Amino acid sequence: MTTQTIEDLIASHPFFIALGAEFTRFVAGCAKNRYAEKGEYLAHEGDEAAALFLVRRGKVSIETNIPGRGGVMVETLGAGDMSGWSWLFPPHKWTFDIKALEGTSFVELNGKCLREKCEGDPRLGYEVAKRLAGMMVDRLRSTRLRLLDLYGDHSA
Amino acid sequence: MSLGLPINVQKQVDPRQNSFVPRVFTVTGKTRETADTVTIKAHSGDGGVQLEARPGQFNMLYVHGIGEIPVSLSAVGSDGSLLHTVRRVGPVSKALGNLRIGESFGVRGPYGTHWPLESLHGRSVIVLAGGLGLAPLRPAIHHLLKFRDAFGEVGIYCGARSPADRIFASEFSRWQREKPHATGAKSIQVRVTVDRVPDQAKAAWHGEIGVVTSLLPRSISDPVNAAAMICGPEVMMRHAVQDLLQLGIAKEHIYLSLERNMKCAVGLCGHCQLSRYFVCRDGPVFSFDAVEHLLTVKEL
Numbered sequence: 001m002t003t004q005t006i007e008d009l010i011a012s013h014p015f016f017i018a019l020g021a022e023f024t025r026f027v028a029g030c031a032k033n034r035y036a037e038k039g040e041y042l043a044h045e046g047d048e049a050a051a052l053f054l055v056r057r058g059k060v061s062i063e064t065n066i067p068g069r070g071g072v073m074v075e076t077l078g079a080g081d082m083s084g085w086s087w088l089f090p091p092h093k094w095t096f097d098i099k100a101l102e103g104t105s106f107v108e109l110n111g112k113c114l115r116e117k118c119e120g121d122p123r124l125g126y127e128v129a130k131r132l133a134g135m136m137v138d139r140l141r142s143t144r145l146r147l148l149d150l151y152g153d154h155s156a
Numbered sequence: 157m158s159l160g161l162p163i164n165v166q167k168q169v170d171p172r173q174n175s176f177v178p179r180v181f182t183v184t185g186k187t188r189e190t191a192d193t194v195t196i197k198a199h200s201g202d203g204g205v206q207l208e209a210r211p212g213q214f215n216m217l218y219v220h221g222i223g224e225i226p227v228s229l230s231a232v233g234s235d236g237s238l239l240h241t242v243r244r245v246g247p248v249s250k251a252l253g254n255l256r257i258g259e260s261f262g263v264r265g266p267y268g269t270h271w272p273l274e275s276l277h278g279r280s281v282i283v284l285a286g287g288l289g290l291a292p293l294r295p296a297i298h299h300l301l302k303f304r305d306a307f308g309e310v311g312i313y314c315g316a317r318s319p320a321d322r323i324f325a326s327e328f329s330r331w332q333r334e335k336p337h338a339t340g341a342k343s344i345q346v347r348v349t350v351d352r353v354p355d356q357a358k359a360a361w362h363g364e365i366g367v368v369t370s371l372l373p374r375s376i377s378d379p380v381n382a383a384a385m386i387c388g389p390e391v392m393m394r395h396a397v398q399d400l401l402q403l404g405i406a407k408e409h410i411y412l413s414l415e416r417n418m419k420c421a422v423g424l425c426g427h428c429q430l431s432r433y434f435v436c437r438d439g440p441v442f443s444f445d446a447v448e449h450l451l452t453v454k455e456l
Contacts, residue, residue, distance in 0.1 A: 069355050076363075080374055149351070151288075155246060
């Protein structure tokens with residue numbers, strides 16, 4: 001059995017697929033391999049947003065706490081998904097909670113480190129920004145479709 | 157070798173050779189799927205020949221004194237029974253849903269085009285269903301299960317409004333368990349997502365939350381030899397098609413079931429006209445390349 005390096009894990013994740021060896025090595029300097037137990041929070045709303053998460057296995061939820069209702073799940077993400085872009089945008093605070101719904105393996109990229117590398121190398125910065133923008137477009141489209149309540153009874 | 161069909165059906169019926177008089181069927185079973193959706197099992201009450209239907213076709217169901225609506229077959233029983241899954245949204249569907257065992261209703265059909273299952277043999281197949289759109293796909297899924305080895309990888313992806321709004325939920329695990337006989341072939345992947353989870357249901361829900369297209373794989377191994385069958389709200393299907401094209405599946409191998417205001421069901425009245433097509437006769441199942449230019453025309 002061969003052991004995968006952190007660079008391998010990043011390079012094989014859909015978010016960073018075809019990033020190129022040079023950038024992958026560069027980004028890997030900000031990364032560590034992590035595991036979260038079921039129920040463990042990866043991020044708390046309002047805390048400093050200091051990470052980008054590449055989910056490798058397992059499942060996390062994006063959720064928010066509503067008084068009287070507890071944690072309300074907005075979306076679930078699984079293997080191959082990424083989560084966390086608030087590290088790129090001021091004020092660098094999480095806007096939702098991220099919680100592991102089952103044992104979850106992921107690569108955590110330090111947001112401050114990645115931000116500095118993106119600002120130091122505009123080619124990398126543009127590449128990461130494009131990928132983030134693409135992800136946001138997907139999530140926005142999904143949210144809009146759900147807002148339409150397509151499966152509801154609209155016959156009345 | 158002929159693989160046959162999972163349901164009693166070997167040929168297309170030309171509906172124009174039939175009368176407009178419905179045949180009488182008797183309700184022999186009812187399954188409550190959700191709070192507003194029921195599956196009605198019915199047998200022919202006139203002793204005539206069994207209706208011959210292909211997966212994806214629909215019947216016109218007539219409730220005496222109320223009216224007639226098109227409803228896709230959600231299965232055909234081995235005993236010749238017909239199963240229709242109906243959501244109570246209008247006078248006729250409410251009346252159908254209220255029928256009791258032993259009561260009768262009228263059936264004309266089957267009508268329309270079907271999922272081209274035989275021509276998909278050898279291909280990997282993606283089945284994408286939203287809400288009640290799973291009903292017309294269920295006979296196709298039964299075919300995929302029965303002839304599992306005739307297909308490559310199979311993925312079934314279903315979206316629903318909430319956990320309580322899933323139809324045929326009790327069958328999902330059976331579909332997932334179905335193993336191919338061929339060595340090395342993969343099991344069917346079944347994934348389900350919901351738009352929202354009510355507070356009282358969140359402890360019991362362990363599936364996904366999100367739009368159904370988010371369940372699609374990010375890549376497939378051999379897109380040239382893959383095909384997809386989609387049924388659900390048309391907006392969902394338009395977006396799903398874009399994702400399937402991104403995966404590399406050809407337009408002519410993406411099939412969708414359209415819904416329009418079908419009345420006569422035989423291409424005469426024009427209520428379901430979609431440009432040069434009558435959905436009742438030329439559809440409801442179309443390949444995407446045939447209707448691509450029509451799906452974003454607001455007047456249609």
